Amino acid sequence: MSETLQITDADLLDQTAIAVQEAGSALLERFGEVVGYQTREELMAALVANDDAALAILRPRLTRLRPDAGWVEDELDGGALPAGEWWVVDPAEGNVNHLHALPEWAVTATLVRDNRPVLTAVHLPLTGQTYTALAGAGAHLDGRPLRVSRTADLGLGIVATSQARPDEDEEVVRRVGSSITAMLFDALVVRTSVPATLHLLNVAAGRIDVFWQFAGARADLLPGALLVTEAGGRISDAGGRPWTPESESFLAAAPGVHAGAVATLSR
Template sequence: MDLSNPLMQTAERLSTQAAAAPDDGGLLAAAVAAVRAAGAVMLARFDAQARTPDDLAGVVRAIHANDDASLAVARRLLERARPGAGWVDDELEGGALPDGEWWVFDPVEGNVNHVHGQAEWGISATLVRDNQPVLTAVYEPVADRLYTAVRGSGAAYENGVPMRASKKTELKAAIVTTGQARPGETADTYRRLGASVTAMLNAALVVRMTVPATFQLGQVAAGQIDGFWQYSDVRSGLAAGALLVAEAGGRVTDTRGNPWTLASEDFLASAPGVHREAVQALAQVA
């Protein structure tokens, strides 16, 4: 870790300040500094011409190496900013957490894209308090795009500019999106995912399918996409994205329209005006 780097010096200073005055605004500044510092390291490792090894083992090794490089930068900064908070960095893990505060950190969200030379990857840090996401910072290094939100502030931001969910009022005019949350899901999850895509193809204007989840949820918050659903409880992408969408005025529930929590089995976030129709479309999926 190069502590002479100005970006790292800033991150070190902000994490120390946040620990001294641990309000959520100060913690957000520290989280932003941490994801930017880790993002700079990962951008230096990124090669748009990269072609990964031909076998799964080689892909997995590259993914783990990326995770290790990002964690080496960010973990110490975030733990210094909030001493005593728990730590979760398994990007495929899901479910509710024990009470208290936890950093939910994704070292390289969209890691599989990074190792394949694709630009859709980033770093996210979300502070969860008693199973409620309370602040998040999501950085996309290739685009130099930063999403931020603090719970209850009434706004989410893209590079400092407030975002609002779209004003669409009918699903047939909407762009909606989903994605495979992780490899190795159950056959029933894959069946539901396929059936839901068919249902949305019949109900919406355009259906997209890609990863990672947080990038799509950032676009829901910004009003560029009208809805996102996923049959998964993967925590890191959904916790960050749920907060961004909620603070941008969107609706966040499970696919049946019930309040979403970290313990929910599935997820739906959308513009308010198309939420009811989205729930109805997904109700066709048993």
């Protein structure tokens, strides 16, 4: 049996965490000044340059760990994956923030096995923090266990949402707007910013109570979905139904406010 097949998922997670940390260091070297652009083409070129800098580290390291695993080429892709193992990677989650010298960005890598995330590592280069989760073994921040909040009243809760991508169709945009309005009535505070992953880290750590999003890609939801689940939270679509990467909406919440969030988002 080859060395690759013998490695445990726990050991694989440790190596994945090292890979995202090294990629994060490469992005950190590129961070600091606002990157100017005048056209969509110039913006896309700057985004791709960041992605390529991180992928130059991530792809060979993760491929060595799991040479038979597939690789999701487009971080904005959604829907189900074929059977087997796949690396779902966002080399610069919150890339547009990085270009604008804003602090909300990260590097993520998630191993999906038969359409179920089994491990994830999310590194925040500006703080040096690394969030990890392993299916059935909990979620951690730099080795310390994470737990979602105990809030049981949505009216006392901090909630958050994110824009999945630019250029959403009109129906999605209107849904986002109406959901924010509904939450402004029912929750204590509503936060809106990108990227989704950083909100989901906060749900897993018990800092905020609810995160929801309409539309979305595997790369921006799978890492947080595993972290929140392993920290004791609930994952569904906005209507309370089981969530899959094919769902049209996503909801992550502390158990005590999940039903209230579903009721608010279903109005």
